[in-house]
Amino acid sequence: MTEVVSPLTGSVWKIEVSVGDRVSEGDTVVVLESMKMEIPVESEVAGEVAEIRIREGETVNEGETLVVLR
Numbered sequence: 001m002t003e004v005v006s007p008l009t010g011s012v013w014k015i016e017v018s019v020g021d022r023v024s025e026g027d028t029v030v031v032l033e034s035m036k037m038e039i040p041v042e043s044e045v046a047g048e049v050a051e052i053r054i055r056e057g058e059t060v061n062e063g064e065t066l067v068v069l070r
Contacts, residue, residue: 002045004067006060010034015056017067021049029067032060041066 013033017023028040029049047069054066 001050002047002069003065004029004041004043004069006032006062006064006066007041008032008034008039009061010039010059012054012056012058012060012066013038015052015054017049017052019049019052023047023049023069030054043067043069045069 010032012030014031017029023043024046025043027043029043030041032039032041049067050070051068054060
C-alpha cells in the first residue's frame with residue numbers, strides 16, 4: 001500500500017479519482033486550494049485506488065493521507 005499525502009495545509013478543491021481507478025505515476029489524484037491557488041497532488045507510483053480518505057471541501061493538513069493506492 002502506498003499513501004498519497006498532502007504537501008501542504010489547504011482545502012480539498014476536487015478529487016480526480018474514484019476507488020478502483022488505475023493511476024499512473026504522475027497522474028493528478030487530488031487538487032488542493034491554498035491561498036487562492038490550485039495545487040495538483042500527483043501519484044508518485046502506479047497503482048489502483050484502494051481508499052479515499054478525504055472529501056471535497058474538507059480542510060487537510062500537511063502530511064495527511066489523502067488517497068491510498070495498492
